[in-house]
Amino acid sequence: MTYAYDPELAAAIPMMPRADVSDLPGARAEMAAGVAAANADVDTAGVEVGRIIVPGPEGAPDVVLYTYRPEGAEGPLPLLYDIHGGGFILGTPEMQHGPNVAYAREVGALVVSVDYRLAPEHPFPAGLEDCYAGLVWAAANASDLGADPDRIAVHGWSAGAGLAAALALLARDRGGPAIRFQFLGIPELDDRLDTPSMRAFTDTPLWNRPNAIISWDSYLGAGVPGTDEVSPYAAPVRAKDLTGLPPAYVSVAEFDPLRDEGIDYARALLEAGVSCELHLFPGTFHGSSLVSYAEISQREAAEAVAVLRRALR
DSSP: OOOOOOHHHHHHGGGSOOOOTTSHHHHHHHHHHHHHHHHTTOOOTTEEEEEEEEOOSTTSOOEEEEEEEETTOOSOEEEEEEEOOSTTTSOOGGGGHHHHHHHHHHHOOEEEEEEOOOTTTSOTTHHHHHHHHHHHHHHHTHHHHTEEEEEEEEEEETHHHHHHHHHHHHHHHHTOOOOOEEEEESOOOOTTOOSHHHHHOSSOSSOOHHHHHHHHHHHHOTTOTTSTTOOTTTSGGGOSOOTTOOOEEEEEEEEOTTHHHHHHHHHHHHHTTOOEEEEEEEEEETTGGGSTTSHHHHHHHHHHHHHHHHHHO
16 A cells, blocks of 8 residues: 655655564564664763663563663652563563663653563563563662652553553552553554554554564464453453543554554543543654654654653653
8 A cells, every 4th residue: 555654754664674573583683683783872871771680470580670760860760661562572671772761861760671571482461460560669669769659650662552551450450559650652452453544554664464463363372362351451442441540641653553542542541531642643654763863753752751751740
């Protein structure tokens, strides 16, 4: 199909990764190489980067957390709990290294980025439980970390945003850490794959319907997506009660198969009385913010910083 992409983004598409998850080892290697190249240019001046190993879920391995702290910051800092994307099957916290350095510096927050187990080797709920264990530890140890346990935001892009939304549900239902805000960038939320955007966008860059099918089959098990067995903690758009959740920011890309599920979730939050800001970025596709020099990508990045500053002040 032909799409009305932003001209700066369209010009960059031939240089972007294939991101074909039908070859999962190849896709993982491609992503790792791209992340390593991008991180080689990250300037960490003014930001202290650390690594902490914390207890994992009961009976599961420990969880690794990466921390980013602005140097010289005074007083307890807000805590931004970051979850990387990758369709539940790709990625590491290293893919968020550059953005997390920027968030620490520009938002003035302690950023904690969680390394969770990936599907299909570790299907739902392994990754979510890792994220929850890391959040519980970070909140319980906030004072030692120099952070404010009353100013915690969960943050993610793509599958990371889906996990962030699920984490907000899980924390509410388990009486877990108080979350002040949820930042859900281009979130992956619905296993049923039946929205108009999911049906339409079968050949878009980086993410498309074929990749989404593999993602959910890997996360939930083949034959499970779309059935009544799926938990709202796996696919938050299925949740029947969204009351009492923290305020949210939801962004969606115009030519993204995930577009409509993000819009649906934002609307459902509003109907449940949860304050929610929704922004559709025109001419964009899933992951187009990787084209960082494009004006639309710069607007998106600046808005993320502004939203988080306001939410965590």
